[in-house]
Amino acid sequence: MISTSSSQKKNLQSLLATNLKKLTITPPPNNDFEFAEVFGPLTPQQQHHHPNPTQSPSSTSSPSAFLGDPQVIHTRSHSYVGPSPRYTLSSSPPFQIQEIQETETENEAEAEAEEEEAKTKFGPEDFEIMRVVGKGAFGKVFLVRRNGRNDEEGDGDGIFAMKVMRKDTIIKKNHVDYMKAERNILTKVVHPFIVQLRYSFQTKSKLYLILDFVNGGHLFFHLYRQGIFSEDQARFYTAEIVSAVSHLHKCGIVHRDLKPENILVDADGHVMLTDFGLAKEIDESSRSNSMCGTTEYMAPEILQSKGHNKDADWWSIGILLYEMLTGQPPFTHANRQKLHQRIIQEKVKLPPFLSTEAHSLLKGLLQKEPSRRLGSSPSGGDEIKKHKWFRSINWKKLEAREIQPKFKPDVSGKDCTANFDQCWTTMPADDSPASTPTAGAHFEGYTYVAPNPWLSSK
Structure with missing residues (x-):
């Protein structure tokens, strides 16, 4: 019995080996998987054929991904808010934006966290809009009164200028760097003849600078x-x-x-x-x-x-x-x-x-x-x-501001706007809605509160 079983196994193995030699595998047509379908899109570092290794694939044909030089103002406007319409002469960008999805997601989360933190400090709801006192390329400047909801300094009647800028417009005009620089510079400068920044904050669609309101006009x-x-x-x-x-x-x-x-x-x-x-x-x-x-x-x-x-x-x-x-x-x-x-x-x-x-x-x-x-x-x-x-x-x-000016503007109070152009002061005083940019990482770290501004001024 044992010898017969061994003989049968050898015959089966020999038959199997013969059949395997004759076996061929025909691949199905047009069903191969692309590398990107399995492992995801290539990173900029993997694309050695890419003309600029620091540039993401999505930005190869998009000139709007570049930040150009600041531009030239040809139409003058006496505005609190900033630059008038301009045009760019330079074609050499200082750097470019890389749009990498994971980084954007992280930065968006950080921006949202900052926005949540700012809510415990200051936000648009802390200021009552009274009147428009300026208008520029990126938004408006309002005369505002701080309400008492967030009144840590005991100055709930404080009068300020609130400079509001639309993020979508800033990004579209490639002025992200300049708006961030403005905020950063104002946090560093204290001088008797320079307007003082008190707060800065942001929402998903806008940037806000809260400045001392200078009521004598331009x-x-x-x-x-x-x-x-x-x-x-x-x-x-x-x-x-x-x-x-x-x-x-x-x-x-x-x-x-x-x-x-x-x-x-x-x-x-x-x-x-x-x-x-x-x-x-x-x-x-x-x-x-x-x-x-x-x-x-x-x-x-x-x-x-x-x-x-x-x-x-x-x-x-x-x-x-x-x-x-x-x-x-x-x-x-x-x-x-x-x-x-x-x-x-x-x-x-x-x-x-x-x-x-x-x-x-x-x-x-x-x-x-x-x-x-x-x-x-x-x-x-x-x-x-x-x-x-x-x-x-x-x-x-x-x-030391000890020299008395010979000319003083005709001002009736801290909230007087008589010395500002009526083309602004007659505008509807509302902070109109704006669209939210798709990328939220541009303005990380924008929130600022001046250190004890009223105590230091006494």
Whole structure:
């Protein structure tokens, strides 16, 4: 029995081996799986054929994934809110956004967590909207009163300016970096002639900056109502502006958009510098190649794309001073290209009715070569403060706000808006809805509360 069983097993094994040799497998047609179907899409690092290894596949054909340079303002608007409509000349982006799904999901979760945390601090519901006082490319500025729901400082009647900016518009215009820079710079700067940031927060669709409300209106408003300023009045305003800009430069910040529309006058008659939407942190040895600013106030080196630094602000102050003393900037033209040529090539024509000291200061500030411009030396703003046109200014008293302005705006109270253009103040005072951007990671870390602002001011 045992021998028969062994013989049968050998015969079966031999038959099986013979049949296996004849066996062939035909693959089914068109049913192969793609690599991506099994393991997911290739990462940017795996795509060696990709022209830019740092770029995600989804952004290869999307120019909107790039953040361009800040842009040039050609339509001036005296707005609390920031830049007027602009256009971009530069085609070289400083960096690009990588849209990686997992990272976005994590960042969205972080942004939502920050939003939840902000609700325990401050949010739009903590402020009662009273009136519109400005409008710009990204949103509006409202006069608001803080309500008592979150009244830790005991100042529930506090009057503020609430700058509201739409995230979708900021992202579409590639200004994410500049809006973040504005908030970051304002948290670092404290100066008697610079508007103070009190809070910043965000919702899913908007950014909010809560600033001190300066109720005397814009310098633009008073200049165009008076026509021109006397040298004494212009000297006082220019001195306070020079003081503020000198402080910015010492903090490594260039403003880059100095003009009457971005300077407010408070109830006591002092000027307050505002709108840091184009400001940039830059060290002494660096230069920026961005084409930005308001055309009439842009330094020649910006228009020529030679690279610029803090010296560009001193040029803008020269233009601003010229406008205060004469009623208009020194270089104007309806044609943009001809305006550029005038700024780069033409000499400044100084009116004979100005003092020789004013002539001297304007010539120094409006030097087309930055290295020859007044304020370009290592002493910076101190060089300008020592100019003979400012001989009558006691800078210590000025910066302590001890010099009494000769002109004070007609203000009836902390919430007075009589010195703001009626084109804004007659607008419906509502924070209208806005669409929520699909990517929520752009504005991480935006929330801010100033440290004990009222206690420190006493």
